[in-house]
Every structure is written in C-alpha cells, then in structure tokens.
Amino acid sequence: MLRILVLTRDAQGGHDDGQAAWIQRLRANRDVRVTVTESAERLRALEGFDAIAATGDVAAPDEVELAALALFVERGGGLVVAGDAVDAWLMNPRAQALLGLGGGHRTPLTELVAHTQQHDITRRLDRSITVVGTCLLPAEPPDAREIVLKTNWHYTAVPVAYTREAGAGRVFVSTLSIPDGMPASATHDRLLYRALRYVSGRSESAPVRVALIGYGAIGFEHGEAIRGTDGLELALVCDRSHARVDMARQSFDGVRATDDIANVERDDDIDLAIIGTPPNTHASLAERLLRAGKHVVVEKPFCMTTAEADRLISLAREGGRVLTVYQNRRWDPDFLAIQRVVTEGTIGEVFHVETFVGGYSHPCDLWHSHEPVSGGVFYDWGSHYLDWVLTLMPGEVSDVRASSHKRVWHDVTNADQAAVYVRFTDGREASFIHSDVAALLKPKWYILGTRGAIVANWRHTAVTSRKWSGDLIEERLAPSEALPVVTVAERDAAGLLHERVLSLPPAPVHPFHVNLADHLLLGEPLAVEPRSSRRNIAVMEAAAFSAAHDAEVVPIAEEYA
Numbered sequence: 001m002l003r004i005l006v007l008t009r010d011a012q013g014g015h016d017d018g019q020a021a022w023i024q025r026l027r028a029n030r031d032v033r034v035t036v037t038e039s040a041e042r043l044r045a046l047e048g049f050d051a052i053a054a055t056g057d058v059a060a061p062d063e064v065e066l067a068a069l070a071l072f073v074e075r076g077g078g079l080v081v082a083g084d085a086v087d088a089w090l091m092n093p094r095a096q097a098l099l100g101l102g103g104g105h106r107t108p109l110t111e112l113v114a115h116t117q118q119h120d121i122t123r124r125l126d127r128s129i130t131v132v133g134t135c136l137l138p139a140e141p142p143d144a145r146e147i148v149l150k151t152n153w154h155y156t157a158v159p160v161a162y163t164r165e166a167g168a169g170r171v172f173v174s175t176l177s178i179p180d181g182m183p184a185s186a187t188h189d190r191l192l193y194r195a196l197r198y199v200s201g202r203s204e205s206a207p208v209r210v211a212l213i214g215y216g217a218i219g220f221e222h223g224e225a226i227r228g229t230d231g232l233e234l235a236l237v238c239d240r241s242h243a244r245v246d247m248a249r250q251s252f253d254g255v256r257a258t259d260d261i262a263n264v265e266r267d268d269d270i271d272l273a274i275i276g277t278p279p280n281t282h283a284s285l286a287e288r289l290l291r292a293g294k295h296v297v298v299e300k301p302f303c304m305t306t307a308e309a310d311r312l313i314s315l316a317r318e319g320g321r322v323l324t325v326y327q328n329r330r331w332d333p334d335f336l337a338i339q340r341v342v343t344e345g346t347i348g349e350v351f352h353v354e355t356f357v358g359g360y361s362h363p364c365d366l367w368h369s370h371e372p373v374s375g376g377v378f379y380d381w382g383s384h385y386l387d388w389v390l391t392l393m394p395g396e397v398s399d400v401r402a403s404s405h406k407r408v409w410h411d412v413t414n415a416d417q418a419a420v421y422v423r424f425t426d427g428r429e430a431s432f433i434h435s436d437v438a439a440l441l442k443p444k445w446y447i448l449g450t451r452g453a454i455v456a457n458w459r460h461t462a463v464t465s466r467k468w469s470g471d472l473i474e475e476r477l478a479p480s481e482a483l484p485v486v487t488v489a490e491r492d493a494a495g496l497l498h499e500r501v502l503s504l505p506p507a508p509v510h511p512f513h514v515n516l517a518d519h520l521l522l523g524e525p526l527a528v529e530p531r532s533s534r535r536n537i538a539v540m541e542a543a544a545f546s547a548a549h550d551a552e553v554v555p556i557a558e559e560y561a
Contacts, residue, residue, distance in 0.1 A: 002032045004196055005046065007054040007085075008037055019056035022189050029193065031523030044068045049079030050200040054085040055192060066094045073098065074167030078199025082161075082174040082192060084138060099173050100143030100164045106134045106177070107153065114149040114160045114176060120203060121148050121163075121172075121194040123230050124514045125187055132182045135160050136175035148191075149174065161191070163198065170199040190524065197522065204231060204521045208295075211236040211270045213261065213285060214277035215244045218299060221251050222274050222326075225510040231517035232272075238264050261285065265292035272520070274326070275299060278373045283308035286323070290315040295322040302381035302533040304375055305541055309534040316530065322519065324526055325533040328360065329384040330391065331511045333504035334456055334483050338445060341488055341502070342392055347449030350392060351428045356383045356442040357480055358417070358435035362409060369412040375432045377418040378402070378540045378547075387536050389422070389430045392447075396425045398533075401551075402543035408437050420543040444484045451491055456484040 004026070008019055028035050035049070038058075043065040048051065052069065061069060073079050081089060081099060087106070089095040096102055114129045116122040135151060137158060144162035151160050161174035172195035178184060197203075207265035210226050212219050212459055213236050226234040236256045237248040244259040264270055265288060272295040275285050283303040286296050290312065296355040302307050302325045329335065342350055390397075402421055404415035417435040424430075433442065445456035458479040465473045486502040508514075511527070518524040545551065 002197060002200055002202065003048060003050045004032060004034050005042065005049045005052050006034060006036045006051065007038070007040060007043070008036055008056050009058050016543050021053065021184060022192065025189055025525075026193060028525050032193075032196075033169075040065050043072075044426060045177040046072045046077065051080060053080040053082075053192070054089070055080065055082040055194060057084045058088060060088045060092050060095060063092075063094065066092060066098070066339065070094065070098055070166070073169035074127060076168040076201070077512050078170050078172075078196065078201070079166075080172045080192060080195050080199060082172075082173075083177040086173060086175050086177075098166060099171060100162075101136075101173060102139050104138040106136055109134055109179065112151055112160075112176070114151045116149060116191075117147050119146055119148050121191060121198050123194075123204070124291075124517060125191060125194075129176075129185055129187045129191070131161045131176060131178050131185045131188065133178040135177070138175075142173070148172070148195075149176070153357055156175055159197075163195075170201070172196075172199050175439050176551075183447045189517075193524070194355060194522065199546075206270045207231050207233040208517065208520050209233050209235040209269055211238060211264050211267070211273045212248070213238050213264065213273055213275045215239040215241075215248045217275060218276045219244075219248065220251060222276060222513075223248065223255075225513040227252065228510050229513040229517050231521050232513060236264065236267065236270060261288065264294075265289065265491065271295060272297065272322075272516075278367045279375050280304060280373050283312065286312050287315060290319055290321055290323065293319065293321065296324075296469050297516065298323075298325050300325055300387070300533070301375060301379045301540065302537050303532070304379070304537070306534060306538045309530070309537050313530050313534065319557060322516075322526070323530045324528045325530065326512060327384075327387050327528045327533065328512050330387065330528070332483075333397055334444070334486055335388055337486055337502045337504050338447070338454055338456070339392065341454060342447070342449075346451075346488065346490060347447070348451030350447055350449045352432040352448040353389055353393060354442070354446040355389060355430075355432045356435075356438075356444060357381045357385065358433070359441065359479060360437055360439045361478075363412045363414060363436050365412065371413040371415075374414065375540070376544060377414050378420060378543045379403070380414070381383045381434045382418075382420070382432060382540055382543070383433045383536065385434075386420070386422075386539055387533070389432065390535055390539065391532070393424065393428060393430055395428070397539060398423050398425045400542040400546055402546040404547040405437075415547070418547060420539070420546075422539060444479075445486070452497075453489045454486065455489075456486040458482070459485050 040061040109347040116125050142162055145164045147159045147162050149161035150157050160176055164171050186320050223234055226232045234252055238258050239245050240259050273289045274297040276299050279301050282298050286298050289296050300393050361497045363369040391542055404418040406415055408416050416437045419433045422430045441458050443455050443457050446455040459482045463475045463478050489497050489499045491497050515527040519526045
C-alpha cells in the first residue's frame with residue numbers, strides 16, 4: 001500500500017477542479033491510501049507516509065516545515081512537487097535546494113507539447129503530452145538525475161519534469177501547470193501517480209507472462225498487442241490444432257505451445273490467460289483458469305448467462321485474481337468521439353439511442369453464424385453495440401423486448417435479423433438492430449439528447465489498385481469496415497440548430513493491453529470492469545429469451561443493472 005500525503009489549498013477539493021479530479025483518481029487506485037491536508041503544518045510530522053505531493057496552488061512551507069520535509073526525504077521518503085506549487089516553493093532558498101531548481105520565468109499560456117523520455121515513470125505512456133498551460137523556463141539547468149519530460153521553446157530543449165536524489169530519498173518535479181478550466185491531461189495525471197511510486201522506491205515487477213487459449217485470427221491480434229506492450233510477455237499458446245500452433249510459432253519466435261489446457265493450469269510461470277475460443281466455452285475455461293490461480297481475460301461475449309458471469313466474478317474476487325473482458329471496440333474512434341460529446345453534455349441528457357449494423361449478404365459459415373456456439377446475433381455484434389449503448393447510458397434497466405426473423409438464410413442457424421429494445425427505469429430507451437437482409441442501411445448511430453442530436457452515417461468505400469495491364473481493381477468494403485461520418489446538431493439559446501461533422505480521434509495503440517499491464521503492474525483502474533460486461537450479458541440473455549418466447553417484456557432484476 002502506497003501512503004500519500006497531498007498538500008492542497010482546499011482539502012474539500014473545491015478550489016481547483018483539476019487537482020480535485022486528480023485526487024479522486026488517485027483514491028480510485030487500489031494500491032494507494034491518500035490523506036489530504038490544506039495545512040503545511042502537517043509536514044512537521046510525516047511518520048507513516050511514503051511520499052508527499054504538492055501539485056496545485058499551495059503556499060510554500062515555512063522554515064520549520066521545510067526542515068522536517070527535507071529530513072523526511074533525506075531518510076528515504078519521496079516528494080512530488082508540480083504545477084503552481086513549484087513557483088511558490090521557489091521563493092524559499094531551502095526549497096530551491098530541495099527541488100534542485102533556481103529561478104526562472106513562466107511561458108505565456110499556450111499549447112505545449114511535452115515529450116516523454118525513456119524512464120521507469122514513462123513506461124506505456126504516450127510519447128508526448130499536449131496541454132494548454134505553462135511551463136517554467138529555468139534560469140539554469142536543474143540539478144537533475146534524469147529528465148522525464150522535455151519540450152521545445154524557441155528552438156531550445158527545456159526540461160519540464162525530472163527526478164533527483166536527496167540523501168536516501170527521491171524528488172520529482174514537474175513545472176507543467178494547467179489552469180483550472182482548461183482540459184486536464186489524463187496522461188499527465190498518470191505520470192504524477194507513477195512519480196509518486198518512483199520517489200517511494202516502488203518499481204515494476206517482472207513482466208506478466210501470458211498464455212493464449214485458442215489461436216485464431218483474434219489470437220494473432222492479442223499476440224501482436226502483447227508483443228507491443230511493455231510489461232507483457234507472450235509465453236505460451238494453447239490450441240488443439242497443430243496447424244494453428246505452427247502459425248503461432250512462425251509469428252512469435254520462442255513462444256511455447258501445448259494442446260492441453262491442463263498444462264496451462266499447472267504452469268506456475270503463467271500469470272495471465274487470454275481466452276480466445278468460441279463463446280460457448282468461455283465460462284468453463286475461465287472457471288478452470290481462475291481456480292488455477294491465473295488472471296483471466298475473456299473474449300467477448302463474456303459468457304452466455306448471468307449465472308455464469310456471477311460465478312466467474314465471485315471466483316475472481318475470492319481468489320484475488322483479475323478478471324476482465326476484451327471489449328476492444330470501446331476505443332473505436334467514432335465511439336470515442338461520440339462518448340466525449342455525450343460526457344461533455346453538448347447535446348444535453350441522452351434519452352434515446354438507436355444503433356444498427358448489417359447489409360444484404362450471405363452470413364459466414366463459421367461458428368459465428370451457428371447459434372448454439374455463438375449465442376446468436378445478440379451475442380455477436382451485440383457484444384459490441386450493446387456494450388456501447390450501456391456505456392453511454394448508465395443506470396438501471398427496467399425491461400427488454402426483442403424479436404428475430406429467419407426468412408432468407410436457412411443454411412445457418414443465426415437469425416437473419418434481430419432487434420432488441422431496452423428501457424431504463426427513468427424512461428430512457430435504446431435499440432439495436434443487426435440485419436443480414438438489409439438492402440438499404442439505417443444510420444450506425446442515431447442519438448437524441450435534450451439539447452441536440454448525433455447521427456453517424458455509414459460510408460461506402462472501396463480499396464483500389466491496378467492490374468498489370470493498368471485496369472482498375474476496386475474492392476468494395478463492408479460498411480462496418482470503415483469509420484462512419486458523425487454529425488452533431490446543437491440548439492443554441494436563440495433556438496437555432498447548428499450542425500458540425502466531428503473530427504474523429506486517431507485509434508489508440510493497444511489500449512486494452514496497455515491498461516491491463518498498468519492495472520496488473522501499477523494498480524491503475526481497470527478499463528473494463530467485469531460487472532459492466534455482466535450487465536451486457538444480462539441484457540443479451542434477456543433479449544434471446546424474449547425473441548425465442550415471443551414475449552413482449554422480459555424484466556431484468558435490479559441486481560442485473
């Protein structure tokens with residue numbers, strides 16, 4: 001447990017929204033115990049703390065308090081000073097000596113790009129941090145052991161964050177300051193948490209050794225992400241197909257292989273198992289691996305029933321193991337853009353959401369189209385779309401209605417079209433349609449809020465190339481393979497509607513696996529909590545029951561929401 005004392009100007013968090021949000025995120029970490037104080041007198045007695053943080057608009061400690069703090073650091077304690085606190089502390093020569101920084105002046109408020117340097121603190125962080133704020137231009141280079149961040153100012157490299165040693169302790173300083181009201185930087189907040197770990201003498205353990213259970217197309221995707229994520233190591237592939245095992249060995253040098261899941265259970269070198277087998281096997285395999293003491297990632301869908309989800313969540317909790325679901329499409333650029341608009345309240349309270357995927361083409365003949373294995377269409381694309389909907393619309397689900405059609409594709413067992421309608425206890429509503437018999441497409445998204453709306457229309461695109469003869473070759477992509485065009489409409493105070501097309505953010509690189517490593521190695525919050533995936537399963541299970549039994553309403557117990 002990391003024991004942190006945070007010095008702030010307002011212990012209630014009302015003075016600086018950015019610092020209050022940072023403290024809240026710090027407290028959400030399972031490995032941190034935070035004490036907040038607005039009195040520098042608290043620095044006179046620092047027994048029981050691993051590190052001290054001053055990151056906002058706080059007054060400088062007096063001589064007695066600084067002497068106690070310096071002694072704390074010299075004896076092995078940690079100190080993090082960031083933002084406006086740096087300026088206040090530099091008014092005192094003793095504080096200057098502790099921070100290893102003399103005078104200087106701040107840049108004007110502007111957009112700054114700070115580049116991360118190779119350091120334990122910056123592992124798996126973005127290569128750069130962009131903020132609207134200021135940084136200190138030091139009169140002379142700081143007395144630093146290692147530079148952590150630097151920016152360029154007037155063609156000169158300027159250190160923005162650094163570490164230094166003071167006796168047996170460590171100090172971290174970041175001169176980046178983001179004024180209240182400006183967009184906060186989640187990456188910078190994570191950097192400060194890692195700095196607290198570093199100055200407290202914490203270091204990451206050995207890489208998490210991963211086994212892939214099942215090696216199909218998604219297995220290669222996981223293998224690439226593991227190979228590209230510092231702190232994860234692909235150690236073993238388990239698949240009953242020798243051909244797929246050979247494919248894994250060709251793609252990932254040195255990976256071990258087995259065709260028996262029992263060998264994974266017995267292997268003490270394996271910390272984490274990623275289950276990439278068909279959905280009807282997820283629950284049984286996850287249960288075996290959790291009982292064997294492994295952390296477990298399950299491909300979507302999580303499982304087939306809420307009873308299975310409950311059993312797995314209980315097993316993970318009882319065994320102190322991490323359990324999560326690969327909801328990779330939470331990082332799709334169109335969803336990230338829509339989520340930001342909704343979170344910022346641009347269109348007011350969202351009360352109606354419609355989503356659609358499909359086209360008019362023959363379904364595949366793989367297990368995806370065989371309901372006893374896949375769970376049916378509610379569990380296929382529904383694993384993504386319903387996860388999106390329920391992420392955008394938190395709150396208790398009151399009931400689910402669903403219907404399905406089998407009219408064209410009789411050689412597969414999945415429905416040709418299925419629709420699910422979800423109502424919430426406060427009257428909000430959402431729907432999802434998956435159709436393989438839709439000759440014309442509905443929008444991917446249609447979202448209504450109390451002050452505006454969002455619509456995302458499919459793009460019909462093609463990949464073009466030329467034959468040796470010069471003739472054009474055009475391969476049309478399925479609509480789901482291209483990002484949609486997302487338009488937002490907002491109503492202003494004069495009653496006028498204004499439309500704009502959203503610019504979509506770039507797709508993050510391996511975001512699920514990076515978060516997984518950060519959670520396992522640093523205790524940072526898990527992006528996909530198993531209870532959120534359980535909520536998805538509850539709705540999908542209710543939808544499948546409703547469609548099969550022609551029921552108008554299938555209530556969901558409150559505990560499912």
